[in-house]
Each structure stands twice: as C-alpha cells, then as structure tokens.
Amino acid sequence: MAFSVSVEDFILNTPIYRFEEFTYEDMPNVAEILFYEGIIDCYCVECKRNSTFHAVKNGRGGYPLVEIYNTYVNAGNVRGPHFAGVDLQNWKQGLYDSLTNGELYFVNKEFTCTRDEEHKIVLNYLVKGNKIAKVGQYPSLADLNQLDIRKYRKVLSKEKYLEFSKGIGLSSHGVGVGAFVYLRRIFEYLIQEAYDKAKSSPDWVDNDFSNKRMDEKILSLKDFLPQYLVENRKIYGILSKGIHELSEEVCLKIFPHVKLGIELILDEKLYELEREEKLKATKVTLEKIHASLLDD
Ligand SMILES: [Zn+2]
Structure with a gap:
C-alpha cells in the first residue's frame, strides 16, 4: 500500500503505534511529516475553539535526523521541506538510506497555538526500517476530536x-x-x-x-x-x-x-x-x- 498520509492526517487522524510503510518514492511525504515547518488547523483544548498551530522549528530532539535533514535539504539552500531547486534524486536517496539503515530514530515535533505560545501539541514519531509511526501525542487524539x-x-x-x-x-x-x-x-x-x-x-x-x-x-x-x-x-x-x-x-x-x-x-x-x-x-x-x- 502506497504511503499517502498527509501531515494533518498524521497528526489529527492517525492513532499512535500504527506503522505506515514507506518506499524510496515516498521520501518527500515522509520528510514533510518529520520536518514539517508549516501550520495546521486544529482544535485547541486550552482555547476551547479551533485555532491555527505553528510548527516549532526542528522541535526538541529529532537528532540525528535533523542533521540528515540539514545535510540533504539545506545543502540546496532551501529552507523547510520545499523541494524546488534541490537535487531531488540525491536528496531522496540520501534520506532513504539514512532512515532505513537499521537504527531507531525518534523525532519530537512541537506545535504552538497562534493565540498563546503555551498552548502546545506535542508529537513523537518513531522511524524503524522503512516504517514510521506516531508513538506519542499530547493532547490525545481523543481529546482533540472530543471537543470537535x-x-x-x-x-x-x-x-x-x-x-x-x-x-x-x-x-x-x-x-x-x-x-x-x-x-x-x-x-x-x-x-x-x-x-x-x-x-x-x-x-x-x-x-x-x-x-x-x-x-x-x-x-x-x-x-x-x-x-x-x-x-x-x-x-x-x-x-x-x-x-x-x-x-x-x-x-x-x-x-x-x-x-x-x-x-x-x-x-x-x-x-x-x-x-x-x-x-x-x-x-x-x-x-x-x-x-x-x-x-x-
Ligand atoms: Zn490555544
């Protein structure tokens, strides 16, 4: 099954511990999830209303994936997961080889509410071989949906x-x-x-x-x-x-x-x-x- 989960879907709809398989072709999508620097629209459990959340750059942790990211993406003087101007062929192969080298990679992502920086959504991803899963999330999916x-x-x-x-x-x-x-x-x-x-x-x-x-x-x-x-x-x-x-x-x-x-x-x-x-x-x-x- 092709990997077709968007960033928003991964955050808002995917239960934790559900591993999605990826291939070399899925690298842009996987990188978008791991290194996302954009915004998501989602319910804020603190504001008790819908809000916009900004990704905190590189979050906390994510090392050494962040280094891989910097090597392969920023090498082309491109900031963020926008691939124009990057040598896509090498970039994709490099990230794929690094991710699937048999080690476990943990990535923490943090998003903050536009209305108040203290309102956060925190996520933990795990990459194992050619599979990626969310292994932690706060607030829980149930809480985010509940208010919805x-x-x-x-x-x-x-x-x-x-x-x-x-x-x-x-x-x-x-x-x-x-x-x-x-x-x-x-x-x-x-x-x-x-x-x-x-x-x-x-x-x-x-x-x-x-x-x-x-x-x-x-x-x-x-x-x-x-x-x-x-x-x-x-x-x-x-x-x-x-x-x-x-x-x-x-x-x-x-x-x-x-x-x-x-x-x-x-x-x-x-x-x-x-x-x-x-x-x-x-x-x-x-x-x-x-x-x-x-x-x-
Ligand atoms: Zn808020």
Whole structure:
C-alpha cells in the first residue's frame, strides 16, 4: 500500500503505534511529516475553539535526523521541506538510506497555538526500517476530536453523544471494529428518531416498517431524515460489514470517512434545528413589533 498520509492526517487522524510503510518514492511525504515547518488547523483544548498551530522549528530532539535533514535539504539552500531547486534524486536517496539503515530514530515535533505560545501539541514519531509511526501525542487524539464534536450535543441524546465520543476514543486507541459498533448505534438512533416522528404524522403508512431492511426503512422515511443520510444510506452497509467481516486495520483506515459521513448527517440536523430556533424567535419578535405598532 502506497504511503499517502498527509501531515494533518498524521497528526489529527492517525492513532499512535500504527506503522505506515514507506518506499524510496515516498521520501518527500515522509520528510514533510518529520520536518514539517508549516501550520495546521486544529482544535485547541486550552482555547476551547479551533485555532491555527505553528510548527516549532526542528522541535526538541529529532537528532540525528535533523542533521540528515540539514545535510540533504539545506545543502540546496532551501529552507523547510520545499523541494524546488534541490537535487531531488540525491536528496531522496540520501534520506532513504539514512532512515532505513537499521537504527531507531525518534523525532519530537512541537506545535504552538497562534493565540498563546503555551498552548502546545506535542508529537513523537518513531522511524524503524522503512516504517514510521506516531508513538506519542499530547493532547490525545481523543481529546482533540472530543471537543470537535461538542456541537453535536444539541442534536443527540446525552447517551448517544457519549457513544459517539466513545467510538472516536476507541478508534484513536487503535480499536477499529469496536468504534464501528458505536457509529452504527448512532446511525440506528437517527433512523429510530425519524420513525418516531413519522409515526405521529397523519399521512404515515407503516407497511410493516420494523421488518423492512435498513435500506427500505431509510427510503420510506426520506421525508423525515436529513437528505445526506438518504443519499448516502450505504454508510449503514459499510458499518455492518465492518462489524461482521472487516479487519481492525481496514476499519481503522475507513473510520475517519464514515465518521465524516455521520458528522454531515448531524450537521444537517444542526442546521435544521438552528433554522427552526431562528424562525421561532423571529416570529415572536415580529408579533411583538406588530402589536406595539398597533398600540401607537
Ligand atoms: Zn490555544
């Protein structure tokens, strides 16, 4: 499998101890991760809001990789992992040979929040042979993601919100199948909630709903469900296949995508809820204004 993890993905979505294999061809990508000097957008657990983080140059440690980096990259008078003007052929070969010489290399990376330098994200990478993994991270992936999903408390019951965050926590600790179980429960909850709403509608025709397959259930509830869910109802099939047939590894790989699908469904619910709240508030205000105008 080709190495295709971006810096942001490595920091924000990859669980620790998951080794990614790289080849000579992957050197630019690996160097970008090891020596990244740019910015990342991410939740700050101190600010309690999204923020931008800057990479601290060369971090602490990273030796002797930093030396290798300086030798091969800065030799071409290029600062940072921007490869224009560098003799790429030699640079890639040099770094590849150094990384895969049989030693263990540890690299520490530090990122600081733009709002306050004391707010940090700290990462430890390990390179072993032709494999690289994150072997340490603070704040944990679960904490970074946890705050990210807080807004969904408005559209999930307390119990389901906790299950959602448990699923994310499990995936960030490398438990893929278990994480899928929680996501599937969220999905089923959304269907059940729509069904309860539909049943109370005078136009609802049940047609033995509870014995239908999930795909048919979703179609018959399409007027009561977020459009994104109806269009992407195969998410349920993926979740079920994950629980019954797929390996931990495959579940972990696709977890971020399925999670994003669930988030899009919840985003749509959130949007609807906020719209309803605004409509209600506007109606009340307009009635007051109207009444006050009539009084004059
Ligand atoms: Zn901050």
